[in-house]
Each structure stands twice: as C-alpha cells, then as structure tokens.
Amino acid sequence: EAQVTQNPRYLITVTGKKLTVTCSQNMNHEYMSWYRQDPGLGLRQIYYSMNVEVTDKGDVPEGYKVSRKEKRNFPLILESPSPNQTSLYFCASSSTAFSSYGYTFGSGTRLTVV
C-alpha cells in the first residue's frame, strides 16, 4: 500500500530533550515536506525537500532541523524542544512540489512539550 509512515504517533517530552520524528514514504516520491497544524492556523510548512540532499526552509523553520540522506526518509529533528512546539505534525510527499494530485500525508504525530 502506498503510504507515508510517521513515528511516533504520540510523544510527550520535556523541554530541551532532543527528539526525532521519523517519516518514510514508499512511493518513490521526490518531494517531501513537514507541516505543523495548530487550531485556527491550518497547516504551516516547516521544511521541505525537493530531492535527496536538497532541503529548504518553509514558513516556520525556527527550532527545527531536517535531513534527506535518502529518497524515502525525511526525519524532523527538534534539538531543544520548547512548549511552543507542542503541535500536531504531518509529513507529506508527492512526485513533485506541484504535483497534480496534491500531497500524500502521514497520519500525524501529536507532540506535547512540557
């Protein structure tokens, strides 16, 4: 089944403790992206990757890092999480950035930073 897999689904952590949210897709997509979803704000792009080894900042990149060492994986790294990073996170992929079929999204990771 074609899908985007995120792990973990739920995570509670403490301020300052580094964490990584993994994202993997099995569709051989070039483009991958991370979003956060907050009430009343919709999906906001954190980082995106047009292809392997190519990443760029989205609209809200502060406090996040990403890497794209291989096509299928695009982990999101929070080096020193803070409470304002409590949010619902989605990874998405598509064949290209402007795919006619939009993005395939993962099921989400709900992160709570205390």
Next chain:
Amino acid sequence: GESVGLHLPTLSVQEGDNSIINCAYSNSASDYFIWYKQESGKGPQFIIDIRSNMDKRQGQRVTVLLNKTVKHLSLQIAATQPGDSAVYFCAENAYKYIFGTGTRLKVLA
C-alpha cells in the same frame, strides 16, 4: 499577505442533505486548487482538485466550483452521510501550496 480562508468554522447538516463548504483565496496567480478531508486522528486526504481553467469539476458525490472573479471555491457534497463528518479544507497552489484553516462538517442523524 496571502491567505486561504473559510467562511464557516463549523457546518451542521442533516444526513441525506447536501453540504456546501466555502473557501476564499487571495492569490490571483493560483492556478490549481485541492480540497482535502481530514478525519479525526488521521492525516488529510485528497478529495478533488480543479485547475484555474475550469469552473466546475465533479467526482463521486462531490463537486467543486471555482469562481475566479471573486476568488471563491466551494465543495458540494451530495446526500451527506455520517462518514462525511470531518474537517474539510482547501489548498491553493501558485508558487507553493497554501492551506486553509478548515471547516468542520457535522452530520446529524
């Protein structure tokens, strides 16, 4: 700045009735639009899309209408069912995808 908005945050519809969810966009350069459905605990799912050279596109029980004059997009769901309960949001694509905040559709039995 550029934004994609929705008129109503919550829409309650009787089962079997038709639903209409609206979306306003501000970027006249946007040439492609998508409606997504997001069920509780799940990621957004593609429902239907439309290009700017079209006014209307129909899918299975869903129709998207595009009015470029007033920069308005709507999603019509025919014979709404309980399984249609979800948050619906639109996305516009000019130089990148911009997502709306969403409308919650509640289907009343």
